Amino acid sequence: MENNLKKLEQTIGYQFTAKSLLEQAMTHSSYANERHLGKLGCNERLEFLGDAVLELISSDFLYKKFRNNQEGELTKKRASMVCEKSLAYCAREFGLPEFxxxxxxxxxxxxxxRDSxxxxxxxxLIGAMYLDGGFEPAQAFVMKFIxxxxEDKRxxxxxxxxxxxxxxxxxxxPVEYRLLKEEGPDHSKSFTVEALINGKSMGTGTGHTKKAAEQAAALEAIRSIK
Incomplete structure (x- = not known):
């Protein structure tokens, strides 16, 4: 575990003073339950804090970057940037799931x-960085990795x-999505979907959920069009 945490610190470019915060940030409730650590031993409280820190950093970023956008437009942009799927995508970009x-x-x-x-x-992790080093390292991390x-990430x-x-x-x-195939056991299903434009298949994609398969099919369609 200690080596894993060091590797994660190297990846994100931040050294924790309180290593226990980093360990807790990576502790899912299922792991805490198995080891009888209790609810306070998992990362749920840190996630609550990190969510608020992320909202402030992303709001500040959007407010300064899109000076002519109204409140509704900024809210919509923020929602898409920090939604579950986009955060999971950003996390996988630097290999967070393995830790x-x-x-x-x-x-x-x-x-x-699982994206969630x-x-x-x-x-x-953002919450842990905020507690360990304050606002600045948390902001630097969000700016670099999220x-x-x-535009490319979107x-x-x-x-x-x-x-x-x-x-x-x-x-x-409008684009239509058609399920082509569904296979595998209930706990690990695989779906294959195609994206159709004007009735013509423009791309296919596979995922562990229908939504993920549709996203993959849409990405293939975008590549085909471009």
Missing amino acids: ILLGRGEEMMGGRK IVSDALES LNDL IFYDSKTVLQEMVQEGGNH
């Missing part, structure tokens, strides 16, 4: 691939919306 401590049952059920668990761990390359984590906007600009009918 999460999961209980054996959760591990076997594929918990490391990965995004919660990311917010917990708020960088926003194509990946919000490909369905991007594709729909592209289709509307071209005057085409």
Whole structure:
């Protein structure tokens, strides 16, 4: 565990003074329950704090970057930037899932691939950094790993919306998604979906949920169009 934490510190470019905070940030409730650490031993409280810190940093960023946007537009941008799917995408970009401590049952059920668990761990990490070093290191981390390359990231984590906007600009009918295949046991299903524009298949994608498969299909469609 100690080596893993050191590797994570090297990855994010921040050395914790209180190593216990980093360990707790990576502790999922399933791991805490198995080791009888209690509810206070998992990362849920840190996630609560990190969520608030992230909202402040992202709000400040958007307020300064998009000076002509109204409150509603800024709220919409913030919601898409810090939603579960986008945070999970950002976390996977720097390999955070491998550092999460999961209980054996959760591990076997594929918990490391669940967006909710990965995004919660990311917010917990932000909360831990805030407690350990204050606002500045937390802000630097968010700017580097979450708020960088926003437009390119949006194509990946919000490909369905991007594709729909592209289709509307071209005057085409709304994108349709058709389930082609569903296989695997209940705890680890795999779905294959195709994206159709004006009845023509433009891309296919596979995922552990229908929504994930649709996002993957939309990404392929975007690549086809471009």
